Amino acid sequence: MPPLLNANLERKKFLNYSLKTQCNRLVKDAVTLKMPTNLPAEAQLAWQKYLEAKTTEEKIKALEEFISLVPKHKGTEKLLMQAKKSLTKLKLQLLKKKEIKKGAGIHPAFSIPKEEDAQITIFGLPGTGKTALFNYLTNNDAPIGKPTTVPNIGIFRFSGASFQVIDLPPLFSDNIDSTPNGRSIVSLMRNSDLILIVIDATQDLSWQVDTIRRILKKSRIIYSKPRPPIRFEKLSRGGIQIYGAQFTNFDLTELKEIIKSLGIQNCILEIYGPVDEEDILNALDKRTVFKKAIVAVTKVDAISFEIDLEYLSKEFRIPIILTSAFEKTGAVEIGNAIFSALNLIRVWTKKDGKISDRALILKKGSTVRNAAEKIHSDFVKKFRYAIVERQKGKVKRFRVGLDFELEDNDILYINTRD
Ligand SMILES: Nc1nc2c(ncn2[C@@H]2O[C@H](COP(=O)(O)OP(=O)(O)OP(=O)(O)O)[C@@H](O)[C@H]2O)c(=O)[nH]1
Numbered sequence: 230m231p232p233l234l235n236a237n238l239e240r241k242k243f244l245n246y247s248l249k250t251q252c253n254r255l256v257k258d259a260v261t262l263k264m265p266t267n268l269p270a271e272a273q274l275a276w277q278k279y280l281e282a283k284t285t286e287e288k289i290k291a292l293e294e295f296i297s298l299v300p301k302h303k304g305t306e307k308l309l310m311q312a313k314k315s316l317t318k319l320k321l322q323l324l325k326k327k328e329i330k331k332g333a334g335i336h337p338a339f340s341i342p343k344e345e346d347a348q349i350t351i352f353g354l355p356g357t358g359k360t361a362l363f364n365y366l367t368n369n370d371a372p373i374g375k376p377t378t379v380p381n382i383g384i385f386r387f388s389g390a391s392f393q394v395i396d397l398p399p400l401f402s403d404n405i406d407s408t409p410n411g412r413s414i415v416s417l418m419r420n421s422d423l424i425l426i427v428i429d430a431t432q433d434l435s436w437q438v439d440t441i442r443r444i445l446k447k448s449r450i451i452y453s454k455p456r457p458p459i460r461f462e463k464l465s466r467g468g469i470q471i472y473g474a475q476f477t478n479f480d481l482t483e484l485k486e487i488i489k490s491l492g493i494q495n496c497i498l499e500i501y502g503p504v505d506e507e508d509i510l511n512a513l514d515k516r517t518v519f520k521k522a523i524v525a526v527t528k529v530d531a532i533s534f535e536i537d538l539e540y541l542s543k544e545f546r547i548p549i550i551l552t553s554a555f556e557k558t559g560a561v562e563i564g565n566a567i568f569s570a571l572n573l574i575r576v577w578t579k580k581d582g583k584i585s586d587r588a589l590i591l592k593k594g595s596t597v598r599n600a601a602e603k604i605h606s607d608f609v610k611k612f613r614y615a616i617v618e619r620q621k622g623k624v625k626r627f628r629v630g631l632d633f634e635l636e637d638n639d640i641l642y643i644n645t646r647d
């Protein structure tokens with residue numbers, strides 16, 4: 230047990246302090262924490278820092294440090310779980326303090342409505358080849374070699390799909406407010422369907438990776454894991470309704486308390502699969518967005534060494550694509566990666582025996598009904614039957630109804646009543 234918690238005096242000091250900062254629940258948690266006697270000195274020191282921390286930020290930092298320093302084994306399992314719970318609560322307190330003002334100071338050139346099949350933002354540090362890549366993908370000739378100050382917009386046509394591409398001005402560091410229009414840039418990224426992260430092969434990799442990951446973290450953009458199985462919605466009445474608490478490390482009372490501490494009286498929190506503290510935190514924090522992302526390593530024509538793909542994959546845990554705008558390589562791989570990240574399929578429509586040039590871009594799992602609705606609202610009302618041609622080895626033809634599930638590259642003919 231750390232000497233601190235052992236000593237009555239220190240315990241009293243801790244209680245007083247915590248009460249002062251109105252973290253009553255935390256006090257209870259901390260006091261009920263059974264501290265093993267054999268904690269390393271560094272962990273004890275971190276714990277002491279936590280007890281003495283004055284601000285929520287300091288407490289979070291110290292508690293994170295404490296958690297990282299406690300050896301992970303059976304004997305410390307409970308302690309770590311309690312510490313993580315306390316950390317979640319502290320982070321939520323901080324969240325409440327830092328609510329972002331909606332739409333604050335967005336430059337008009339940065340207000341870009343979504344068009345085409347999906348909106349892609351190109352994001353990276355200065356001079357990393359974003360505009361050159363944009364020109365290559367969208368067949369544009371925006372100036373390169375000079376800083377982009379307002380976004381360039383173009384269309385990347387790929388395999389029957391059209392993606393709206395936004396070439397963003399660069400972010401310089403994770404201090405978003407120190408970059409001109411930093412918040413507008415982040416806001417575009419948060420609003421897009423997919424972020425194309427640019428890493429320059431000719432510059433130091435780890436510096437770029439660290440800065441970019443810090444920017445995304447600070448912007449509360451989560452890109453490397455799917456949305457957790459949680460639904461959270463504020464309501465105007467009905468109290469706090471919670472379903473699926475058994476999937477968390479918290480009990481029902483603790484979850485209610487967390488929600489109340491955010492000043493929420495009426496809401497529904499539905500958890501329908503195993504989640505951790507971080508997932509709950511993200512679900513309750515309305516600023517967090519889950520985005521699909523891929524990495525484009527640019528300028529690979531200009532290097533004479535192999536890019537450390539293992540390192541990049543480990544850091545980002547999303548697809549990494551090597552590109553050169555000068556040698557025009559990588560567009561196909563980027564197109565395919567967009568399709569797979571966004572879970573899209575293309576369905577080709579057939580009219581008067583002719584297959585259209587542009588595909589219908591649908592989500593995986595879409596049916597003939599979804600395709601018909603996308604073509605014209607009348608198509609569902611007047612629908613008689615559809616013919617689907619599917620090439621699997623040899624072409625198969627099916628006569629199907631509205632609920633038939635389509636697959637990538639199906640050819641669809643819809644017969645309607647006049
Ligand atoms: N060798 C090589 N150089 C490239 C490539 N793409 C861009 N560059 C060079 O990299 C420099 C920066 O390119 P830009 O496309 O303007 O970079 P950017 O990221 O848009 O720059 P900012 O808008 O200032 O952030 C230019 O001098 C380009 O000539 C490439 O594929 N290969």
Ligand SMILES: [Mg+2]
Binds near residue numbers: 359360361376396
């Ligand atoms: Mg540029």
